Amino acid sequence: xxxxxxxxxxxxxxxxxxxxxxxxxxxxxxxxxxxxxxxxxxxxxxxxxxxxxxxxxxxxxxxxxxxxxxxxxxxxxxxxxxxxxxxxxxxxxxxxxxxxxxxxxxxxxxxxxxxxxxxxxxxxxxxxxxxxxxxxxxxxxxxxxxxxxxxxxxxxxxxxxxxxxxxxxxxxxxxxxxxxxxxxxxxxxxxxxxxxxxxxxxxxxxxxxxxxxxxxxxxxxxxxxxxxxxxxxxxxxxxxxxxxxxx
Amino acid sequence: xxxxxxxxxxxxxxxxxxxxxxxxxxxxxxxxxxxxxxxxxxxxxxxxxxxxxxxxxxxxxxxxxxxxxxxxxxxxxxxxxxxxxxxxxxxxxxxxxxxxxxxxxxxxxxxxxxxxxxxxxxxxxxxxxxxxxxxxxxxxxxxxxxxxxxxxxxxxxxxxxxxxxxxxxxxxxxxxxxxxxxxxxxxxxxxxxxxxxxxxxxxxxxxxxxxxxxxxxxxxxxxxxxxxxxxxxxx
Numbered sequence: 514x515x516x517x518x519x520x521x522x523x524x525x526x527x528x529x530x531x532x533x534x535x536x537x538x539x540x541x542x543x544x545x546x547x548x549x550x551x552x553x554x555x556x557x558x559x560x561x562x563x564x565x566x567x568x569x570x571x572x573x574x575x576x577x578x579x580x581x582x583x584x585x586x587x588x589x590x591x592x593x594x595x596x597x598x599x600x601x602x603x604x605x606x607x608x609x610x611x612x613x614x615x616x617x618x619x620x621x622x623x624x625x626x627x628x629x630x631x632x633x634x635x636x637x638x639x640x641x642x643x644x645x646x647x648x649x650x651x652x653x654x655x656x657x658x659x660x661x662x663x664x665x666x667x668x669x670x671x672x673x674x675x676x677x678x679x680x681x682x683x684x685x686x687x688x689x690x691x692x693x694x695x696x697x698x699x700x701x702x703x704x705x706x707x708x709x710x711x712x713x714x715x716x717x718x719x720x721x722x723x724x725x726x727x728x729x730x731x732x733x734x735x736x737x738x739x740x741x742x743x744x745x746x747x748x749x750x751x752x753x754x755x756x757x758x759x760x
Numbered sequence: 761x762x763x764x765x766x767x768x769x770x771x772x773x774x775x776x777x778x779x780x781x782x783x784x785x786x787x788x789x790x791x792x793x794x795x796x797x798x799x800x801x802x803x804x805x806x807x808x809x810x811x812x813x814x815x816x817x818x819x820x821x822x823x824x825x826x827x828x829x830x831x832x833x834x835x836x837x838x839x840x841x842x843x844x845x846x847x848x849x850x851x852x853x854x855x856x857x858x859x860x861x862x863x864x865x866x867x868x869x870x871x872x873x874x875x876x877x878x879x880x881x882x883x884x885x886x887x888x889x890x891x892x893x894x895x896x897x898x899x900x901x902x903x904x905x906x907x908x909x910x911x912x913x914x915x916x917x918x919x920x921x922x923x924x925x926x927x928x929x930x931x932x933x934x935x936x937x938x939x940x941x942x943x944x945x946x947x948x949x950x951x952x953x954x955x956x957x958x959x960x961x962x963x964x965x966x967x968x969x970x971x972x973x974x975x976x977x978x979x980x981x982x983x984x985x986x987x988x989x990x991x992x993x994x995x
Contacts, residue, residue, distance in 0.1 A: 685823045714838060
């Protein structure tokens, strides 16, 4: 019983993380809509100069939010292990990739902190634009770990032919989201239009898909944990009854 | 899981060696040791509908297929909006496309879809020729890739690259994303071919094959939209 309560607590870290991330990105850093790759170097320097403290606080909170996703991914792992048992290669791969995904938010955040650290640098604005590119390309487009993580979840669910932990459709759902993130790979080829990093087909689609994926996973997790609690309570009751019958 | 694994291991027993059967029995025993509780899940994957109708594959696969098609729907919408912004440019650039390549690919995909459909039917009748039909479908799919390769290299040789203007950006992104799905589809068809002989109608394996076939039909269907949208639409 204690174990399922701990899992439920860790699962709730997920929505908290999303909340903190939205606060960081939207009102604080002002990155919704994101900085455009089509902006001139001077415009980009001005963005960091005008909202220096907002970006500093916002990007720090982004790292906090990213770290808070750790417990959420670990809860997914725990439920996957209910399917896989002790030798759980999918669960471990999922966990490792989830933790890497955290790093892929933390590193770009720190690169942006680097620009905001001395906003009045007397250097060529093109250099600032380059560093801004280095931060934004992975910030938006580092989907590979997430895609593979989703596939791991799907593979584990497909093993569970009795659908004890997760419903089967959740496996197909994860395959879908894994594929839905892939178009983000075209961001490297365009600095403007729907396929640039701030375009509808990269930033907005990835953001909405991550949101949908997250909440579907969260509610499925909550359900699976609640069912585990009931299952364990029944087992305990059985054990108690057996002891009583013996005595 | 228990029942189906048992029947399948019997099925394999007929063709395979005793060693394989023993290994399978060992696996099943191990599975029983690791999961001893009476399993109370949502039940088996393949279920009969009350009204006697049949959903191809399993219901879950349609979340994936319809979801994936909705991404393409967004992409087609973005293309139509982009075309509306510069109709003259799109009109003139479209003339540079070779409709023969597009038409040939359309035929290849339609034939492959028909072959996949026949293949699934063959499995239903337990016809041993089913894998051959799937292999023929794979050959058609590979033909599509070859045609696409010649089409792409011809365009790039003429300096028509995604960076040139919006039309070619859309052309390469749309057909490229479709090609990516087609390559995934070829992987799916390969898996189907390998499993075709062992699939019994009504089993989980058969449901997976049906689901994979639906994915291939989706790849075909998307091309049927993509072809007129890119090559034919005028005004």
